[in-house]
Amino acid sequence: MGEVDPAFIQEPEHRPKISYMEGKGVPLIDLSPILSSNNVSAIEFEGLVKEVGDACKEWGFFQVINHGVPSEKREKIDGASRKFFAQSLEEKRKVRRNEKKVTGYYDTEHTKNVRDWKEVFDFAVEGPSIVPASHEPDDREVIELNNQWPEYPPELRETCQDYGQEMVKLAYKLLELIALSLDLPADRFHGFFKDQTSFIRLNHYPPCPTPELALGVGRHKDAGALTILAQDDVGGLEVKQKTDGEWVRVKPTPDAYIINVGDIIQVWSNDTYESVEHRVIVNSERERAYNWGEFISNRSQSNFQKQKVENLQISDFKISE
Numbered sequence: 001m002g003e004v005d006p007a008f009i010q011e012p013e014h015r016p017k018i019s020y021m022e023g024k025g026v027p028l029i030d031l032s033p034i035l036s037s038n039n040v041s042a043i044e045f046e047g048l049v050k051e052v053g054d055a056c057k058e059w060g061f062f063q064v065i066n067h068g069v070p071s072e073k074r075e076k077i078d079g080a081s082r083k084f085f086a087q088s089l090e091e092k093r094k095v096r097r098n099e100k101k102v103t104g105y106y107d108t109e110h111t112k113n114v115r116d117w118k119e120v121f122d123f124a125v126e127g128p129s130i131v132p133a134s135h136e137p138d139d140r141e142v143i144e145l146n147n148q149w150p151e152y153p154p155e156l157r158e159t160c161q162d163y164g165q166e167m168v169k170l171a172y173k174l175l176e177l178i179a180l181s182l183d184l185p186a187d188r189f190h191g192f193f194k195d196q197t198s199f200i201r202l203n204h205y206p207p208c209p210t211p212e213l214a215l216g217v218g219r220h221k222d223a224g225a226l227t228i229l230a231q232d233d234v235g236g237l238e239v240k241q242k243t244d245g246e247w248v249r250v251k252p253t254p255d256a257y258i259i260n261v262g263d264i265i266q267v268w269s270n271d272t273y274e275s276v277e278h279r280v281i282v283n284s285e286r287e288r289a290y291n292w293g294e295f296i297s298n299r300s301q302s303n304f305q306k307q308k309v310e311n312l313q314i315s316d317f318k319i320s321e
């Protein structure tokens, strides 16, 4: 990724601003009440549920601290991920994603037809598993998700699998809080994840010679249920503020996770919580590497039915009571 290929250049209206606002920022929520369940008061717990609900409604995004994920595990996956990405392109492409193998390394992802200034490594948390080949309701074809693991670094596989389990635990806790905030029973969404497919993506954003023209990830909404993101101290994630449509940068908070509601929660909450647009800006000096987890449900196994309408919109899907 040396010279700037026109494929990376954003249309002027989508280019990042040089000066930016950090604003009030997305809410920071302390999850310690659900870690120490012995002595938490009902008021404290209700306060937490309300904070989560307000954040989902006002921002679609929030950060959590005291989430229970051991920091050594996060440091381990961060270290292994950096070692993997530091290799030559030739080495990394040995585990390249292709039509048959849907996980692994990839460096030519496009968002809204513009190439992203990034490289990624994806793995499925519960793999191998069988998933539908497409979202078409009549398509009976299935594909098997077998993770591809590189030879180097040798610890990557175990580190990723172990970390994946931590992400699943955290995702369930968050889903409970979200269900409660919608006045639903805490385990209301759990059944939808029986045949779930969770992916974790390791992202690497190399320094970019023209950060004013390109984006690490172009504007988009996340298609899954919930995204849990670990951001390093370089930062770069921008969220579209619901009140005025301005892009607000999410300030890196040590050891925190950034959580956002994806399209599936928008549907399950009957649009009470919206899946909000976000993007990633890059910079010319420092590379940025961190990991990203998405907790996604297997649509064909849930009550998620496609409706027969043209120009399908998210509002065409509703949860049945």
Ligand SMILES: O=C(O)CCC(=O)C(=O)O
Pocket: 203, 217, 222, 229, 231, 236, 237, 278, 279, 280, 292
């Ligand atoms: O790297 C980030 O900050 C966010 C990445 C992201 O939004 C995505 O891959 O969907």
Ligand SMILES: [Fe+2]
Pocket: 220, 221, 222, 278
């Ligand atoms: Fe995203």
